[in-house]
Amino acid sequence: MNQQRDTQVFDLINLELVRQQEGIELIASENFVSQQVMDAMGSVLTNKYAEGLPKKRYYGGCQIVDQIEQLAIDRLKQLFGVEWANVQPHSGAQANAAVMLAVLKPGDKILGFDLSHGGHLTHGSPVNFSGKLYQPSFYGVEKETGLINYDRVEEIAIKEQPKLIICGASSYSRDWDYERLRKIADHVGALLLADISHPAGMIAAGLLNNPVPYCHIITSTTHKTLRGPRGGIIMMGKDFPNPWGDKTPKGEIKMMSALLDSAVFPGTQGGPLEHVIASKAVAFGEALQPSFKDYMKQVGANAQALSKAMVNHGYSIISGGTNNHLMLIDLRTKSDTLTGKIAEDTLVKCDITINKNTVPFETRSPFVTSGIRLGTPAITSRGLKEEHMEIIAQFIDKALMNTDNEAVLMEVKQEVHQFMKQFPLYA
Ligand SMILES: *Cc1c(COP(=O)(O)O)cnc(C)c1O
Numbered sequence: 001m002n003q004q005r006d007t008q009v010f011d012l013i014n015l016e017l018v019r020q021q022e023g024i025e026l027i028a029s030e031n032f033v034s035q036q037v038m039d040a041m042g043s044v045l046t047n048k049y050a051e052g053l054p055k056k057r058y059y060g061g062c063q064i065v066d067q068i069e070q071l072a073i074d075r076l077k078q079l080f081g082v083e084w085a086n087v088q089p090h091s092g093a094q095a096n097a098a099v100m101l102a103v104l105k106p107g108d109k110i111l112g113f114d115l116s117h118g119g120h121l122t123h124g125s126p127v128n129f130s131g132k133l134y135q136p137s138f139y140g141v142e143k144e145t146g147l148i149n150y151d152r153v154e155e156i157a158i159k160e161q162p163k164l165i166i167c168g169a170s171s172y173s174r175d176w177d178y179e180r181l182r183k184i185a186d187h188v189g190a191l192l193l194a195d196i197s198h199p200a201g202m203i204a205a206g207l208l209n210n211p212v213p214y215c216h217i218i219t220s221t222t223h224k225t226l227r228g229p230r231g232g233i234i235m236m237g238k239d240f241p242n243p244w245g246d247k248t249p250k251g252e253i254k255m256m257s258a259l260l261d262s263a264v265f266p267g268t269q270g271g272p273l274e275h276v277i278a279s280k281a282v283a284f285g286e287a288l289q290p291s292f293k294d295y296m297k298q299v300g301a302n303a304q305a306l307s308k309a310m311v312n313h314g315y316s317i318i319s320g321g322t323n324n325h326l327m328l329i330d331l332r333t334k335s336d337t338l339t340g341k342i343a344e345d346t347l348v349k350c351d352i353t354i355n356k357n358t359v360p361f362e363t364r365s366p367f368v369t370s371g372i373r374l375g376t377p378a379i380t381s382r383g384l385k386e387e388h389m390e391i392i393a394q395f396i397d398k399a400l401m402n403t404d405n406e407a408v409l410m411e412v413k414q415e416v417h418q419f420m421k422q423f424p425l426y427a
Contacts, residue, residue, distance in 0.1 A: 017426065019351070020032070020425060020426075021420070021424075021425045021426070022351055022416070022417045022420060023351035023352065023353055023416065023417075023420065024351065024352045024353070024379060024392060024395070024416055024419075024420060025353050025378035025379060025382075026352060026353060026354045026374045026375060026376075026378070026379065026392075027353055027354060027355055027373075027375060027378070028170075028171070028198065028224075028325060028326035028355075028373050028374065028375020028376075028377070029170065029197075029198065029221075029223075029224045029375070030223075030224075030353075030375075030377070030378050031223065031224060031225065031227045031377045031378050031381055032227075032378055032381040032382065032425060032426075033223075033227055033228065033229065033279075033283065034227075034282075034283075034286060035426065036282050037227070037228060037229060037279050037282050037283050037286070038229075038279075040229075040275065040278040040279035040281075040282050041229050041275050041276055041278075041279040042275070043275050043278065044275075045065060045068070045274040045275035045277075045278050046273075046274075046275040048061070048062070048065050048274050049271045050062050050065045050066075050069070050271060050272055050274050051265060051266075051270060051271050051272070052265065053069075053261060053265075054066040054067075054069045054070045054073070065274040065277075068274060068277060068278045068281060069087065069088075069272070069274065069277050069281075071281045072087040072277050072278070072280045072281035072284060073085050073086075073087055075281055075284035075285055075288060076233060076235065076280075076284050077235075078284075078288060079204050079284050079287055079288055080203070080204060080212055080218070080235055081212055081237070082212055082218070082235040082236060082237050083236060083237060083238050083239055084235065084236045084238075084239050084257045084260075085233060085234065085235045085236075086098075086233065086234045086235075086260060086261055086264050087231075087233050087277050087280055087281075088264050088265060088269065088272040088273075088277065089219075089231065089232030089233060089234060089264055089269070090231060090232065090269060090273060090276075091221065091230065091231060091232045092120075092122070092195070092197045092219065092220065092221035092232045093121070093122050093128075093232070094232050094264075094268060094269060095219040095220070095221075095232035095233060095234050096120075096122040096123075096130065096193075096195060096219055096232075097122070097129060097130075097268045098234060098260060098263040098264045098267060098268050098269075099193055099217055099219055099234060099260065099263070100129075100130060100133070100134065100164070101263040101267045101268055102256070102259040102260045102262075102263035102267070103163070103164060103191055103217075103242075103244075103256075103259070104133075104134055104163060104164060106133045106134070107133075107134065107135060108134050108135065108162075108163045108164070109134065109135045109136075109137065109160055109161060109162040109163055109164075110123075110124050110130065110134045110135070110136050110137075110162050110163065110164045110165075110166060111124075111136070111137050111138070111139065111153075111156065111157055111160055111162035111164070111165045111166065111190070112124040112130075112136060112137075112138055112139075112165075112166040113138065113139060113140070113148075113166065113167065113168070113169050113172070114138040114139065114140040114360075115138075115358075116140075116358045116360065116362050116366075117138075117140035117141050117169075117172075117360040118141070118169040118170060118171040118172040118328065118360070119138070119169050119170065120168070120169065120170045120195065120197070122195075123136075123166045123168075123195070124136025124137075124138065124166070134164075137156060137160040137162065138156075139152060139153045139156050140360060141172075141318075141319070141360045143360065143361055145319065146318040146319030146320065146360060147174060147319055148172075148174075148176075150177055150180045150181070150184070153181070153184060154184045154187070157184050157185075157187070157188045157190065158187070158188060161188055161189075161190075162188065162190050163189075163190055163191065163244075164190055164191050164192075164193055165181065165184065165185050165188075165190045165191070165192050165193070166193045166194075166195060167181050167192070167193070167194050167195070167211075167215070168193075168194050168195030168196055168197065168198070168219075169195075169198065170197070170198060171326060171328045171357050171373045172319075172328075173303075173307075173317070173318065173319055173321065173322035173323065173324055173326055173327050173328060174319055174322070174323050174324070175208050175209050175323050175324070176194070176208075176209060176211070177209070178192075178194060178209055178210075178211045178213075178214035178215055179213075179214050181214065181215075182214040182215065185216075189243075191216045191217065191243070192214065192215045192216050192217075193215065193216065193217045193218070193219065194211035194214075194215035194217075194218045194219075195218075195219045195220070196211060196218060196219070196220045197219070197220050197221040197224055198224050198225065198324070198325070198326065199225060199324050199325065200220040200221070200222075200224065200225055200226045201224070201225030201226045201227060201287065201292070201295075201296050201299070201325075201377070202225055202296050202299070202300065202324055202325060204226065204287050204292075204296075205287075205292060205293040205295075205296035205297070206293070207293075207296055207297065207300060208323070208324060212235075212237040213237060215237070216236065216240065216256070217234065217235070217236055217256070217260070218234070218235045218236070218237075219232065219233065219234050219235075220232065220233050220235075221233075222280050222283060224377065225296065225299065225325055225377050226283060226287060227283060227286070227287070227292075227295075227377070227381065228279060228280050228282075228283025228284070228287075229276045229279035229280060229283065230276070231273070231276050231277075231279075231280055233280070234260055234264070236256060236257065236260075239255050239256055239257045240255070240256050241253045241254070241255055241256070242254045242255070242256055242259055295380065295381070298380050298385065299325045299376050299377050299380045300323075300324065300325065301385075301386055302376040302379065302380050302384060302385070302386060302388075302389055303322045303324065303325050303326060303327060303375070303376045304321070304322060305386040305387075305389035305390070306327070306374060306376060306389040306392060306393065307321050307322050307327045308321075308389075309389050309390045309392070309393035310327070310329060310374075310393050310396070312390075312393070313393050313394075313396075313397040314333075314334050314397075315329050315330075315331070315333070315334050315397075316329070316330050316333040316334075317329055317330075318330055318359060318360060318371070325375050325376050325377050326373060326374065326375035326376075327373070327374050327375075328357055328359060328371050328372075328373050329371055329372050329373075329374065330359045330370060330371050331343060331370055331371060331372065332359075332370050334400075335400075338400060338403070339356075339364060339368045339369060339370060340356030340357060340358075340364075340368065340369030340370060340371050340372050341356050341367065341368045341369060342403055343356065343372045343400055343403075344356040344372065346399050346400060346403045346409065347372075347396065347399055347400070349399075349406075349409045349413065350395065350399045350409055350412040350413040350416055351413050351416050351417065352392075352395060352396060352399065352412075352416060354372050354373065354374055355372065355373055356368075356369045356371070356372055356373075357369055357371045357372055357373040358370070358371060359371035379392075379423075382420075382423040382425055383423045384423060391419065395412055395415065395416055395419075398412050399412045
């Protein structure tokens with residue numbers, strides 16, 4: 001097994017390290033994990049098959065990984081105060097697929113937040129399994145306010161009679177009224193799923209509304225604000241019998257926990273990634289420390305400071321601001337010709353990484369868009385504070401006002417590299 005080092009791959013990994021070190025990372029769904037979170041992922045656990053759940057495996061030799069997975073489950077339950085959790089989904093999309101497989105039949109109706117208003121592909125988009133296997137309908141934000149109007153959600157729910165209502169988003173900068181959504185779900189006899197992939201870390205830190213008392217099922221990624229390895233999780237505040245009465249062979253009504261466990265494996269996945277599950281356990285352990293709450297508070301303070309700085313430079317934020325870690329900027333008020341695509345390409349040239357994003361009531365194609373999404377989880381992990389947000393806004397504005405001037409863009413890039421030297425990453 002004495003292999004020659006694969007320099008072709010490792011040289012590229014090193015180049016990616018340099019890219020991450022030199023640039024300003026503003027993609028709202030990205031973060032920088034700790035060294036120990038990475039160490040667990042790069043461990044011998046990748047060698048182990050462990051289909052099934054701790055103590056109920058289809059393979060031998062699972063006595064150690066059983067303890068690791070149980071630790072991940074126990075820490076996650078403690079972190080969110082939930083009664084039940086499954087830590088095996090390979091990603092956020094896989095977690096949502098498992099929930100839908102558990103609670104829906106093909107052709108059932110689902111109601112989700114519109115993708116072009118900030119929702120996620122897995123909430124019913126026609127290009128995703130969720131929109132192909134189920135019948136989706138959508139709610140969105142109000143044109144005037146950029147906010148969700150819950151009366152309108154209720155009207156749509158009553159009209160559509162969905163079996164599953166999904167809340168949660170990828171680019172909505174405001175909090176959710178889970179209590180109101182639960183009333184709507186109860187009124188139409190639907191289950192309520194909260195997909196907290198984006199704000200999970202802020203919720204765990206107690207800085208946003210808590211979905212646990214109100215939502216039947218909660219899914220999340222582990223790699224966004226939660227600052228763990230790439231992966232997914234499913235949780236329930238309280239287990240409950242399947243309301244649609246699926247029976248066991250003995251005629252008992254199945255509990256939702258059993259349905260969800262089997263929807264993950266064997267329903268949608270094979271063997272769990274125990275190296276990633278170990279890494280999730282490490283990340284949950286970090287999130288249980290008091291310092292994680294300080295980190296999440298700083299993420300929120302940075303997002304507010306960055307949104308104010310962008311507004312001062314003449315940009316407008318959908319809904320007027322942010323209560324979480326991200327903001328969606330509508331570029332149309334700044335310039336008629338500046339599209340999301342041009343902004344993304346221009347900023348990438350300066351090593352400022354963002355993503356183009358559709359805005360509500362978008363007039364351009366999803367490949368062009370009129371918006372950009374900015375988030376503060378990654379830069380906050382590097383140690384940036386409120387006072388640095390004005391500097392970032394200046395870099396962004398200088399670049400976006402000079403999209404055709406390569407000399408200015410190269411100048412901004414040098415300034416960005418110089419600025420980020422103060423915030424070492426994986427030194
Ligand atoms: C990121 C995200 C997902 C998908 O996560 P992946 O790990 O990329 O599959 C699902 N739902 C929401 C709301 C997200 O933001």
